Amino acid sequence: MTDTPRLSSHGAPGTTGFSQEPAIRVMNLTKEYPGGIRALEGISFDVPKGELTSVIGPSGCGKTTSLKIIAGLVEATSGEVVVNGTQVRGPGPERAFVFQEFALMPWATVLRNVAFGLELRGFGRKERESIAHEYIAKMNLTGFEDAYPHQLSGGMRQRVGLARAMAVDADILLMDEPFASVDEQIRRKFQEDLLRLLSEEKKSVLFVTHSIEEAVYVSDQIVILTRGPAQVSNVVRPGIDRTGDPQNIRRSSAYLDCVESIWVELRNYLEE
Amino acid sequence: MTLRGFRIPMVFSLVVWCAIWEIIGRLNLISLIPPFTDVVEALFEVIPSTDFIDATMITFQAFAIGMGLALVVGISVGILMGRIPAVGNLMGMWVNIFESSPLTAIVPALMAILGFGLPTMIVTVFLFSVWVIALDTQVGVERVNPSLIEMGRSFGASNRALFSKIVFFAALPELLAGIRLGLIRGLKGVIIGQLLIAVIGMGYLFELYSRNFLMPEFWALLIILFGFAYIASEAVAYFERKVAFYATSR
Amino acid sequence: MAVRTQSQHGRIRTSSWLLRGASILLVFGLWEWAGTIPVSIAFPRFTDTMSAFVEMLADGTFASAYAETIGPLLVGILLTAVGGLVAGLVMGLSPRAEWLGLPLIIVLQASPSAAIVPLITFLYGIGFAAKVFAVVLLSAPVIVLNSYRGITNTPKSLLEMSDAFLAKRWQRIWKIVLPAGSGLIFAGLRLGLAQGFTGAVLAELLITPTGVGDLITFYRAGADYPYMFAAIFSIILFASVSLTLLQRLEQRIFRPEMRPV
Known part of the structure; x- marks a missing residue:
């Protein structure tokens, strides 16, 4: 996936810069819970094929719900x-x-x-276990099969x-704050592993996170949500060159600037 | 359950069961089960009768004294078991054995030792309820989050303050659960005791009604007891729900 | 996580066995002392009770009594286990059944339903069936309630996971709901057995003079108190040994860390 051309444009919600059909198209999504609590207020965005899109926003804004x-x-x-x-029905x-x-x-x-x-x-049994063994090896879990x-x-x-x-070899991975319950050092390793794995497997990923650094580090595209009821505030494409050493990426000015600009934007939505 | 958009509270299903009871009774399927309406009628005859009032007095007396003793002893023993490991080890085995054993078998021995009166009933209530109260109290005390106790110590709490302001409240959810189970078992104990003694209290009444085949009266008495048991346990459950908000996040 | 070393662990285990032994000696010693005073003519010494116990064990009194007690107990528990699991499953999966059944079970569980035992004679006489009915009467509420709780306590995250990976309805019940609830369901059977013991003994004391209950009644009538106490001792010993074994089995099969939180 590193050969995908990266555009550093700030696209409007719903546009991707690709003419290709998106993996996921979200159109005007609204969610109201019983009792009248609104979680989502007309959310629209696309998840382009073969890319990693993350959704970020203040806590409790409805990221996981979407x-x-x-x-x-x-x-x-x-x-x-x-x-x-x-259209998704389940x-x-x-x-x-x-x-x-x-x-x-x-x-x-x-x-x-x-x-x-x-x-x-x-x-x-044989078939599924041989597939499972393959992914257990890819995830460096070999030796823990029976744990x-x-x-x-x-x-x-x-x-x-x-x-x-x-x-299960799905084209699309939906990840709900997958590294939130993992400590910081392991999390970094994890992010690198995820990128390596995705470059091998060619999947479209939608990734929910509350960490700006994580979003910028792993994403091709970042959807920023407002405070609940959530609306799409902005869609950003960090356009970071990931060919080099991971440590250099985290020090590059493109990375740091992107983190800063998202923070400035999200700061508006924090509770006073 | 909802009917035409209205949510019907769960307790109302008991009305359905009463209706089924009425139908079974009217169809005369089982001679032992009179129509529910007959039972309700009998309720009004049973309650004012001197037999019933006497039985209630003695039953309540035995229940209250036995429960009072069980609460005092059970809670103190439970706290000691929870706070002092040696006591927990020394008594844990016995508490666990008696908590789940058929104590009904002991009642005949109590009758032989203490006679056919109030003392036997009191001891029966006590023996049925004390173990579960002690056990749950112990569990509650042991589950108190150590960091809360360290917090209290670091702010200079005395042992007394530590206990009354931290341990007690932290253990309250289990303590109340123990009291509720103790009440239920104590009531079962007083009834089982009286059934075996058979000459006093509710046990005598049940014996009288079933021997003379007064089924409406028999079921009326049973409904009164079931109602009392339900109200008593729900009363404690009410307080349990009040502390439930922190029971899961200590 | 256990951070104790093996030898420390061993030491703690030995000391708890020592305490347990001391505690048994203490209780039986107190019993012996109270019987020697004696606190009551109906209260035998521990040693007299034990010699009666050994005698009844040797001459087959216990064997024949327990043969009569255990049969109905097992049949009753088995019937209730099957019925209770089905009832709990239906109540856990159907909101209508839950609405109808749950309040009844809660009321029955809190109530002194032992009072119904004297009526059983009218329906089932004084034989095997009467005892089975008494066992079912007392053990059913807790078994049904625990099955229901086991079925409904499946963690939401596991249900969502099975949905996300396209589980069919039967797969969801068979592969997620039942394994997640199995610990609670089994615990319900154990608690049900404890109630079943009470049911069987109560039936034997009140309506059907057979089995261990009859031994107790018989020796009380004859004022043979060491024998009466030996019979009571035997049933409490038997109940707690079988319940403890069941609990061990439960801890082995449904280890707490394998249960969903």
């Missing part, structure tokens, strides 16, 4: 989500979800957890969650 609507886990009050040209095989709190089955081994998506789809989640650290648990999502 992700779960796209996943088909939560119903929108109005508006629609189109994935690969088809969860689908082309989307895989990575949960903030991992959502691993405590009674199942790493192997079974990773293979679980395939198990639900009716794959035979249970409670024996793993937070970082390892999330790698199991990521392996499970990769194993």
